[in-house]
Amino acid sequence: MLSPLLLAAARSERMRGLVTSMPLTRGVVDRFVAGDDLGAALGAVRELGRDGLDVTLDHLGEHTREPAQAAATRDAYLRMFEALDAGGLAGGADASVKLSALGQALPGELALDHARDICAAAGRAGMTVTLDMEDHTTVDSTLETLGKLRADFPWVGVAVQAMLRRSESDLRDLAGHGSRVRLVKGAYAEPASVAFQGRREVDRAYVRGLRLLMRGDGYPMVASHDPRIIEIASALAAGRPPASYEFQMLYGIRAAEQRRLAEAHRMRVYVPYGADWYGYFMRRLAERPANLVFFLRSFVSR
Numbered sequence: 001m002l003s004p005l006l007l008a009a010a011r012s013e014r015m016r017g018l019v020t021s022m023p024l025t026r027g028v029v030d031r032f033v034a035g036d037d038l039g040a041a042l043g044a045v046r047e048l049g050r051d052g053l054d055v056t057l058d059h060l061g062e063h064t065r066e067p068a069q070a071a072a073t074r075d076a077y078l079r080m081f082e083a084l085d086a087g088g089l090a091g092g093a094d095a096s097v098k099l100s101a102l103g104q105a106l107p108g109e110l111a112l113d114h115a116r117d118i119c120a121a122a123g124r125a126g127m128t129v130t131l132d133m134e135d136h137t138t139v140d141s142t143l144e145t146l147g148k149l150r151a152d153f154p155w156v157g158v159a160v161q162a163m164l165r166r167s168e169s170d171l172r173d174l175a176g177h178g179s180r181v182r183l184v185k186g187a188y189a190e191p192a193s194v195a196f197q198g199r200r201e202v203d204r205a206y207v208r209g210l211r212l213l214m215r216g217d218g219y220p221m222v223a224s225h226d227p228r229i230i231e232i233a234s235a236l237a238a239g240r241p242p243a244s245y246e247f248q249m250l251y252g253i254r255a256a257e258q259r260r261l262a263e264a265h266r267m268r269v270y271v272p273y274g275a276d277w278y279g280y281f282m283r284r285l286a287e288r289p290a291n292l293v294f295f296l297r298s299f300v301s302r
């Protein structure tokens with residue numbers, strides 16, 4: 001019941017104003033977001049690195065309607081690569097990019113051009129880039145952009161959402177040699193016409209996708225906190241070389257499990273940072289009602 005409401009709130013400007021103006025929200029946001037600025041993100045990367053965890057960094061922002069804002073997002077990524085490189089933190093690191101933050105909804109090829117600049121700079125720093133997947137209306141455009149980027153930067157990866165009915169067919173196209181695919185359940189409210197609605201159906205679709213990826217000769221990125229999924233993925237990966245797949249989790253979620261997995265597998269943590277945390281934060285609340293209780297309790301307990 002709560003999840004659809006929270007996901008609808010994630011797109012509401014009125015709710016954004018309300019939630020972001022509450023002074024006490026910050027403490028809860030900090031559980032999921034590394035900080036407002038690059039310095040905080042670098043601190044998180046160092047700390048995770050000490051525990052043997054790789055990272056993918058996300059400069060928070062989405063649904064950009066202004067070309068200037070899209071350019072500012074690109075520039076933030078360029079600064080991130082420079083800082084990671086200068087700090088000796090770029091090797092093995094990845095950047096997660098939302099094309100909607102780069103102007104995907106704007107006319108022309110602005111988002112593609114910005115993404116090209118980002119990939120070129122990431123490549124110079126020895127990093128990779130993964131395109132986040134947003135709501136279902138953006139999937140065709142994201143996969144089209146991925147194809148264009150991969151012509152020049154074959155290591156660009158993409159997230160695929162198991163909850164979408166189309167994803168199994170997308171995964172068959174994407175599971176080939178050299179591809180990097182991050183399999184996720186899906187974080188957006190989607191209609192039944194395009195997405196499985198029940199947890200079990202989504203989980204089953206995830207496992208089908210996992211089998212496809214693990215059988216293929218690409219690089220599967222298993223992004224889930226679900227213990228059952230992790231168990232199945234570990235079993236499916238047993239025949240693969242250790243460097244041919246990885247696990248991924250979000251910053252602040254199941255931190256002890258992240259460290260445990262890192263002992264036997266490559267483990268990457270998705271580290272979001274930046275001032276535009278609202279949409280990301282609301283999706284994390286929607287994923288787990290207990291997070292909402294925690295959030296509300298922070299007001300009551302003052």
Ligand code: FAD
Nearest residue numbers: 132133159184185186187223224225226248249250270287
């Ligand atoms: P669930 O069944 O939702 O959760 C399993 C268990 O994990 C829960 O019981 C709980 O213990 C824990 N858990 C899960 N979520 C939370 C939470 N928010 N807070 C606390 N505990 C939690 N989605 C997209 O649509 N596009 C993307 O590009 C994308 N990128 C992602 C990148 C990474 C690295 C990860 C890990 C997730 C990404 N997601 C993305 C989100 C994803 O789609 C799911 O919404 C999210 O991962 C929750 O699903 P789950 O597989 O963890 O399983």
